[in-house]
Amino acid sequence: MNHQNNLWRSNTRITVLEYCQKKYYFNYYTHSLKEIDEKLWLDTLMLKHLKSIEMRVGEKTHHLLSDYLKFLKKWLANQEKIDELKKDIAQIMIDEFNISKNRDYEAWYDRNQRFWLSEHYYKIDVDDRLQEAINKVTNNLDTFISSEWHDKVLRYFEIAPSTYIESPKRPDYENMRIIIDNIPELLNVCILASPDFGVIMWENKYIIIDRKSWKENLDDEWVPDQIKVYALKMLIKKGEIELKDLDIKWYEVYLPSLKEIGWDITAKDIEDIKNKIINDINFQKQFIVDWDVEKNIPLPHKNFNRTTSAKKCESCTFRKVCEDLKSFE
Numbered sequence: 309m310n311h312q313n314n315l316w317r318s319n320t321r322i323t324v325l326e327y328c329q330k331k332y333y334f335n336y337y338t339h340s341l342k343e344i345d346e347k348l349w350l351d352t353l354m355l356k357h358l359k360s361i362e363m364r365v366g367e368k369t370h371h372l373l374s375d376y377l378k379f380l381k382k383w384l385a386n387q388e389k390i391d392e393l394k395k396d397i398a399q400i401m402i403d404e405f406n407i408s409k410n411r412d413y414e415a416w417y418d419r420n421q422r423f424w425l426s427e428h429y430y431k432i433d434v435d436d437r438l439q440e441a442i443n444k445v446t447n448n449l450d451t452f453i454s455s456e457w458h459d460k461v462l463r464y465f466e467i468a469p470s471t472y473i474e475s476p477k478r479p480d481y482e483n484m485r486i487i488i489d490n491i492p493e494l495l496n497v498c499i500l501a502s503p504d505f506g507v508i509m510w511e512n513k514y515i516i517i518d519r520k521s522w523k524e525n526l527d528d529e530w531v532p533d534q535i536k537v538y539a540l541k542m543l544i545k546k547g548e549i550e551l552k553d554l555d556i557k558w559y560e561v562y563l564p565s566l567k568e569i570g571w572d573i574t575a576k577d578i579e580d581i582k583n584k585i586i587n588d589i590n591f592q593k594q595f596i597v598d599w600d601v602e603k604n605i606p607l608p609h610k611n612f613n614r615t616t617s618a619k620k621c622e623s624c625t626f627r628k629v630c631e632d633l634k635s636f637e
């Protein structure tokens with residue numbers, strides 16, 4: 309069954325919805341702008357593909373580490389390979405930066421064009437930040453390689469019966485999503501979750517490592533929702549819905565600081581996240597016609613409120629189209 313158009317729930321979606329309803333509308337219901345104004349729709353499609361240079365650092369670090377881990381798993385990650393990976397990512401970043409900088413953003417949206425920086429769209433000069441961005445990405449790999457985590461991961465490759473490395477360049481959405489159809493509120497809703505790196509030590513013992521290069525989680529006591537969703541996904545894949553005999557150990561490792569936080573997932577975490585997902589989905593459903601998750605048709609744009617925080621708007625990629633939309637309200 310194809311669930312492509314169904315309502316999807318991911319931590320990113322919920323974060324965006326809580327951040328600003330209008331931003332959520334631009335990002336996830338872009339196609340509905342076509343009926344309002346074609347230019348507005350195409351501009352929004354373009355903006356949707358742009359990211360800030362800081363976000364590109366996170367994205368490219370993710371790509372580089374994933375490529376590196378794949379070579380490490382095959383015992384091919386020697387110094388020559390590391391240098392080659394770093395050189396390749398630097399070249400990719402330079403090429404994409406130049407395409408982005410020289411792009412005519414007034415031109416009609418073309419899905420075959422490459423997209424890169426929101427700064428270029430908004431005519432902000434970031435030439436002097438490219439090398440710094442490349443250095444951050446390659447330094448993140450060096451930091452990881454010289455950390456004790458590197459040795460632990462290597463050991464897992466040696467002894468664990470099964471390991472998983474995410475492929476962020478080619479996300480496999482089918483594999484990333486879960487459908488929880490034994491909870492009526494979640495019927496036909498796609499739940500998206502995929503960690504960076506996982507190890508199955510033996511049948512009932514899992515170790516998961518998620519790398520972060522964003523804001524550090526300062527509250528170590530609570531397991532982040534994202535991690536609970538991953539754990540729930542693993543249970544469901546095993547055909548279970550409650551945590552009984554599964555031992556799941558979770559780590560978040562930050563780059564470049566190497567701060568790490570670890571948790572053991574408890575049965576209460578699983579119960580909490582099921583309730584949280586139900587609440588999130590009920591919130592998302594308020595913005596679709598007839599609460600119909602399969603059709604997933606958004607309410608008219610006026611039903612999506614703008615944030616009242618000017619600070620949020622200052623850095624929002626959609627600020628141009630958000631202003632344009634006002635003339636259709």
Ligand code: SF4
Binds near residue numbers: 328624625630
């Ligand atoms: S510019 Fe402000 S109000 Fe508009 S979508 Fe972005 S955050 Fe929301």
